[in-house]
Amino acid sequence: MASGVVDSRVFRVMFVSEEMRKIFSDENKAQKWLDTEAALARAQAKLGIIEPRRAEQITKFAKAELLDLDAIGENYKSSITIVPLLKEFKKVFDDDSGEFVHWGATSQDIMDNGMVLQIKEALPLIKKLLEKTYKEALRISAEHKNTVMAGRTHVIHALPITFGFKTAMWAQEIRRSLDRLKEITPRVLVGQLSGAVGTMASQEGKGLEMQKLMMEDLGLNIPVISWHPSRDHMAEYVSTLAIIAGTIGRIAREILSLQRTEICEVEEPFFMGKVGSSTMPHKRNPQVCEGVIALTKIVRAQAPLMVEAMECENERDWGCEAVEWDAIPKSSILIAGALEKINDILENLLVYPQNMKRNLNALKGAMLSEAVMLHLGEKLGRLSAHEIVYEVCMKAFTDGKPVIDDLLEREEVSKYFTRADLEEIMQPEKYVGLSATFVDRVIEDSKKYFG
CATH class of the missing domain: 1.10.40.30 (Fumarase/aspartase (C-terminal domain))
Known part of the structure; x- marks a missing residue:
């Protein structure tokens, strides 16, 4: 029974990216935990800590589809650790190798790695979607670099600009977030394996070597030191998504504003059968833009929450990390949903140059x-x-x-x-300054990104 929009059979289509939802599903979460346990076992087998046949068995049975996820959930009534997973995992073995799972690790090692591995899958999808947004903004900018319209400051007509100049600013803002995603990736994709208080005391002097083997296996960066209570890079990930949400929300808000009946310079995609009102048949509401705005507000709201969750106590604190279990999946799923929707809006955006020209003289010169x-x-x-x-x-x-x-x-x-x-x-067309030149600069700069 769904109680939130992410899993709602009624509202889900309005909010989520199904591809991203699969990445942060319970099934994939459990798989990432198992992947971590299997990588740990393989590293320990190479170092002689457990027998190779134990690692082979652990790897063989590390499949989420073999687990009873409902039973894991039921066990969380009495434990907030990785123990519920381990109990169910042990049941799938055909020998006693389940006794050698999780040797010397702590719950947070597995759960942090699981989340990082999910983010590792999420980042390429976010990048792909945001690159599409970038390309669409660039395309519109090129098409309309000489389409003159009223520039507005403080919602009031200011000076003439071109529509391409406006959308080129969108493009460059998006470009900066693409750069941010690239910059944060090595900081975010750092693995976790350090034991109960982060000192690797349980690893018999082989901790660093085991950690290296395990992270190479998982394709994660090796931590310099434990980050059990250090949640800054998780907060940075969500904060970056919040910045992207700020940009996407601004674009949606601008389209919504320019779709006003009195302005009608652009319009989100329309098709016959798209109903704007249950009682007013004439309405062509910017309802997709409104949905994007709602999504981006929810994503932005997660950033201060994640920064708040950085205030962990001592060497570990579930009260902080548990916040991430909701905020990170929610932010990722909803930003992907917002990007999918804004990409459709931009790809099929209706532009009305004739109305832009009409509005240029609204102030009679x-x-x-x-x-x-x-x-x-x-x-x-x-x-x-x-x-x-x-x-x-x-x-x-x-x-x-x-x-x-x-x-x-x-x-x-x-x-x-x-x-x-x-x-x-007083000809508006002759007072657009370097609007077209700036569009060309943005397009030229994009070649550095796409090569």
Whole structure:
């Protein structure tokens, strides 16, 4: 019986990446624990700590499908250690090799390794999805690098930009998160094997060599020292996902905002049969964008929780690590879901250049106030020009006349400029600055990433 969105048969399609959900499933979690126990046994067999035949048996039966996961869950009523797994694992052997599983390790060694191995599977999927987002943002930027639209600051029309310039900023922000994923990977993918308090006292002087063999087997980096109470790299992983969520949420929010009826410059993908309202048949709601926004809020909320969980006591503290058992899978599954959805939005985004052009004159020319001010400033000085243009624009707000008419009524302006002069100055297409150049720079920079 599902009680949360990750496992809900009703809501799951709105929230999760099924591929990522499999990575953080109970079955895969148990498999990663078994993989860790088997790698430990193989390392110990090489060092003569256990017999090779024991390691062979442990490896042979280290298969999650042989376990009764429900029984493991039932045993967690009395234990928060790895013991519930070990009890069930022991039952699958056809000899007594189960007695030699987990030799000299501690529960957190196995559970930390299991989580790291799940993250090891998750990172390539996140990277693949985010690279798709990057490519889509780059494609839109190239297609619309000269599509002029109103730039907005503080939600108000500011100066003209191009739509490609806007999406190129998305692309470069995504690029930085791709770089972050690459940077954190060696810090996050560090294995754990250090015994009860991290000193390897139980490993008969062979701890470091055994640790090296085990981590090479699992494809993980070797820890310099135990990280049982040191959860910073787990917090860094989730914090990086939270940053990605911030970017994806911003993109979804921007599309939602620009889809407003009064603006209608872009729209999330629409198809016949997509229903926006149970009572208003006309509604074409940005419901996928709203879903992405909800997902990214949940992911971002995990970052402060993970930083809080860094405050572990002494050499081990389940009260901290248990937080990760929820926050890491949830963050990973939901960010992957958000990326899948934003990728579909960007791939099939509806762009309305005609509405962008229409909206450019919503302020009846006031959006080009800076251009007028700078030209007039060459005659009168910048401060005087600013005051004049400000007064004209404020008047235009109330009298409803085109700004150019009010400008020409001012003697200080008409003395230097004709209507034709002002019409030339106040063309939005000629005041987009280096919008197209910056798009080209972002696209050129992307070649360094993709090669």
